[in-house]
Amino acid sequence: MSVWDEVTGQPQAVETLQRAVRGSREHADDPQAFTNSWLITGPPGSGRSTAAYAFAGALLCPNGGCGKCESCVQVRSRSHPDLTAVVTETLIISIDTARELVSRASRSPMNADYRVIVVEDADRMMERTSNTLLKAIEEPERTTVWVLCAPSETDLLPTIRSRVRTVGLRTPDVSDVADLLVRRHGVDRAVALRAATESQSHVGMAARLVTTPEAWDRRDRALVGVLGMASVGDAVRKASEWVAIADEDGKAASEDRDEQERKEMFRSLGLETGTAIPRQLRGIFRDLEENQKRRAKRATLDGVDRILTDVQSLWRDVLMLQLDAGVQLVNESQRPEIESAARSSEPSRTMASIEAISVARERLAANVPPTLALEGLLVGYVARQAHA
Ligand SMILES: [Zn+2]
Numbered sequence: 001m002s003v004w005d006e007v008t009g010q011p012q013a014v015e016t017l018q019r020a021v022r023g024s025r026e027h028a029d030d031p032q033a034f035t036n037s038w039l040i041t042g043p044p045g046s047g048r049s050t051a052a053y054a055f056a057g058a059l060l061c062p063n064g065g066c067g068k069c070e071s072c073v074q075v076r077s078r079s080h081p082d083l084t085a086v087v088t089e090t091l092i093i094s095i096d097t098a099r100e101l102v103s104r105a106s107r108s109p110m111n112a113d114y115r116v117i118v119v120e121d122a123d124r125m126m127e128r129t130s131n132t133l134l135k136a137i138e139e140p141e142r143t144t145v146w147v148l149c150a151p152s153e154t155d156l157l158p159t160i161r162s163r164v165r166t167v168g169l170r171t172p173d174v175s176d177v178a179d180l181l182v183r184r185h186g187v188d189r190a191v192a193l194r195a196a197t198e199s200q201s202h203v204g205m206a207a208r209l210v211t212t213p214e215a216w217d218r219r220d221r222a223l224v225g226v227l228g229m230a231s232v233g234d235a236v237r238k239a240s241e242w243v244a245i246a247d248e249d250g251k252a253a254s255e256d257r258d259e260q261e262r263k264e265m266f267r268s269l270g271l272e273t274g275t276a277i278p279r280q281l282r283g284i285f286r287d288l289e290e291n292q293k294r295r296a297k298r299a300t301l302d303g304v305d306r307i308l309t310d311v312q313s314l315w316r317d318v319l320m321l322q323l324d325a326g327v328q329l330v331n332e333s334q335r336p337e338i339e340s341a342a343r344s345s346e347p348s349r350t351m352a353s354i355e356a357i358s359v360a361r362e363r364l365a366a367n368v369p370p371t372l373a374l375e376g377l378l379v380g381y382v383a384r385q386a387h388a
Contacts, residue, residue: 045202
């Protein structure tokens, strides 16, 4: 067992990070031998934060990342005293958060050789916020390690980009994700393969499909009938159904995660789940609940985002058949509908529908109400089909 077990299908990245951990131990007296500021990039679901915490775990563990010791357990529950985990509850990282990080980064570690600061969504920093961090990232304390995560290097300001060492993750293979699901959740391989395919190798989503039948059912419900929509009325009805599903899905996802975090918190504090929380620890739980409440506000939008990703995979399947691309369909279970849609339209129209998804995403990011943005998307799709 090791902290790296959960990092799926990323042999090169793991090798690079493991080499850095080894270097930090073997050349502890040579400050040049170790890079203190890192950036982990990769597409959504490739496991950026999983890799970041594995790296943190390996640096903080007295055994180099055994996955079993107290330090490793604390990293897993994000409660290690020398780990700062920045998880964005809001859409952007505030300047106050950045200042707090700079102050933490200047302190020496308490228990371990390093103090590790993981910023899960470093792309959610405005320019002013990035500038606050700049000096701390450029000339970090020898014992401070920054691990930023972002979809790609271009999501960060050039000033930050040039001061970090980048490790890129790739989209893991469907079979790697399926292997992980079989190993971790004990599911049937055929089920694991379907989940890995339908989630397009997004590890977190794939795991959610196999462990939460309701989530899988919501995905199916969101996509059913989309390709057969024929009128504006159909489009408007589907859009409002999507919002309801997204709301349900978002709430369920945050409840699952909240419960998981609460359990981890109990465990890391050495408490039996469900026992009374000692007075002196209540503040910690209050903070956790505050964070969870803030995050819940984003839940519906996260649900909408998942639906858009899924419908994109559906239209992409149509396009692949139209182009005769000979690739595996993401939504094999809908093959008849996909074939029929491919015949009754043409690639340019399908492309236009896929591009309209980006427009819908931009409108959502600009605070357009989800119902409006989704109606716009689906009405446009119906109109394009009608002209076919
Ligand atoms: Zn350990």
